[in-house]
Every structure is written in structure tokens, then in C-alpha cells.
Amino acid sequence: DAMVIQNPRYQVTQFGKPVTLSCSQTLNHNVMYWYQQKSSQAPKLLFHYYDKDFNNEADTPDNFQSRRPNTSFCFLDIRSPGLGDAAMYLCATSRETGENTEAFFGQGTRLTVV
Amino acid sequence: SQQGEEDPQALSIQEGENATMNCSYKTSINNLQWYRQNSGRGLVHLILIRSNEREKHSGRLRVTLDTSKKSSSLLITASRAADTASYFCATLGLSYNTDKLIFGTGTRLQVFP
Numbered sequence: 001d002a003m004v005i006q007n008p009r010y011q012v013t014q015f016g017k018p019v020t021l022s023c024s025q026t027l028n029h030n031v032m033y034w035y036q037q038k039s040s041q042a043p044k045l046l047f048h049y050y051d052k053d054f055n056n057e058a059d060t061p062d063n064f065q066s067r068r069p070n071t072s073f074c075f076l077d078i079r080s081p082g083l084g085d086a087a088m089y090l091c092a093t094s095r096e097t098g099e100n101t102e103a104f105f106g107q108g109t110r111l112t113v114v
Numbered sequence: 115s116q117q118g119e120e121d122p123q124a125l126s127i128q129e130g131e132n133a134t135m136n137c138s139y140k141t142s143i144n145n146l147q148w149y150r151q152n153s154g155r156g157l158v159h160l161i162l163i164r165s166n167e168r169e170k171h172s173g174r175l176r177v178t179l180d181t182s183k184k185s186s187s188l189l190i191t192a193s194r195a196a197d198t199a200s201y202f203c204a205t206l207g208l209s210y211n212t213d214k215l216i217f218g219t220g221t222r223l224q225v226f227p
Contacts, residue, residue: 033215042202042217043157055214090156097206097213099144099164107156 003027006091006106013081013113021076021109023091029104031097032074034066035090037108043090049074050097078111086113118203118218126224133190135221137203138183144206144213146179146186150199151220157202160188165208193225 004025013019023032030051035043046060049068063085065077078085088110092103118139127133137146145164149157163170163179163186170177176189190197203218 035217040222042220045214045216048214088154092157092215094215097144099166099206100162101145101206102147102159102162103204103215104159105149105157110154 004106023074025093029093031094033092037088120218124222135188137186139205142208195227
């Protein structure tokens with residue numbers, strides 16, 4: 001059974017039209033991450049939450065926002081998508097940030113901007 | 115940037131050969147993890163090694179960690195065509211502002227039958 005679920009798997013949006021990607025988890029993990037992965041590149045961390053404590057990476061564009069209304073759900077909002085925002089967006093969770101902690105990833109949402 | 119570096123960027127081998135990938139990182143870590151990603155798919159967790167461990171095995175995988183050199187290696191023995199994928203190391207930092215999972219640049223492995 002999928003433990004980290006991302007919806008939708010594929011999303012097409014128009015240039016400049018706000019879009020929201022969602023992630024849910026059944027693991028009751030404290031930590032949730034959003035990554036952006038462009039073709040042939042490594043996943044790049046955008047934000048992460050420890051419970052409700054939000055941590056924004058310094059180089060994450062202002063165009064990207066996130067919400068975590070409860071433990072199970074996390075959203076990535078792209079306010080005005082540009083062509084350069086086309087990528088795979090990966091959500092991950094982990095129980096905490098200790099030495100035995102591994103992350104669990106969703107299947108990702110592939111975003112196309114037209 | 116905290117992002118680690120991996121080498122080689124790409125590796126092509128024949129089935130049955132061993133594949134070795136290296137990862138270097140910059141900060142003190144809680145652990146280091148290796149992930150596999152098939153083309154266009156999500157990330158699959160392979161193995162985790164804690165900062166106080168030096169070597170770990172899982173099936174055909176062997177991971178080493180040298181915290182003094184801030185480096186790790188992943189060895190896949192007796193490779194198979196199904197091992198063709200990208201492999202990423204990821205570090206979980208130790209300090210308050212680094213306790214997040216950061217990925218290295220990745221190695222693309224091609225195993226020819």
C-alpha cells in the first residue's frame with residue numbers, strides 16, 4: 001500500500017496560472033519535504049516541515065509556497081508557473097531527523113507548463 | 115550549497131561486473147543514504163549508513179563511509195541489466211540548520227546485457 005501519495009501524477013498548467021500539487025501520508029511522520037527535480041538532475045530541496053515548523057531553502061523562489069494544514073497533508077503552490085518550473089516534484093516524509101531516519105518518497109508529480 | 119558531489123556522473127558496464135559510485139559531502143552528518151531512481155520514476159531507498167558506521171551490506175550492495183574525508187561509496191556487485199538507473203546519495207545533517215535530507219548530484223549507471 002502506498003504510504004506517501006502524490007496527486008496528480010501528471011499535471012499540465014498554463015503559463016502564469018496558479019497550480020497546487022498535493023501530498024498525503026499514512027505514516028504519521030513529523031517531517032515532510034518538497035523537492036524539485038529537473039531532467040537529468042538531482043532532487044533539489046524547496047522546503048521542509050518539522051511538524052508545523054516551516055523551513056524554506058534560501059534559494060527557493062518566492063513563486064513557490066507551501067501549506068501543511070495537518071500531519072497527513074502537505075501542499076505545494078506555484079503562484080505563477082513559468083516554463084522553467086516544468087519538472088518532477090517529489091514529496092517525502094520521515095519520522096524525525098535522527099541517525100536512523102530514512103525518508104519515504106511519493107511517486108512524484110510531473111508538471112508541464114504550456 | 116550543501117549538495118554533495120558524486121562521481122562518476124555516468125558509468126557503463128557489462129552485466130556481471132561490479133559498479134562503484136562515490137559521494138562526497140560538506141557538512142557533519144547524522145546519516146548518509148543511497149537511493150535509486152529509474153527513468154521518470156520516484157526514488158527508492160536502498161541503504162542507510164549512520165555516521166558512526168564504516169561499512170554496511172545489503173544483498174549485492176556494499177556501502178562505506180569515511181567521515182574524516184566526508185565521503186561514501188556504493189558498490190554494486192555482479193551487476194544486472196535491471197540495475198540500470200540513476201543512483202543518488204543523500205545526507206541528513208547534524209546541526210539545527212542542516213537536519214534535512216540533501217541529495218548529491220547522482221551517477222547514471224548503464225548495465226549492458
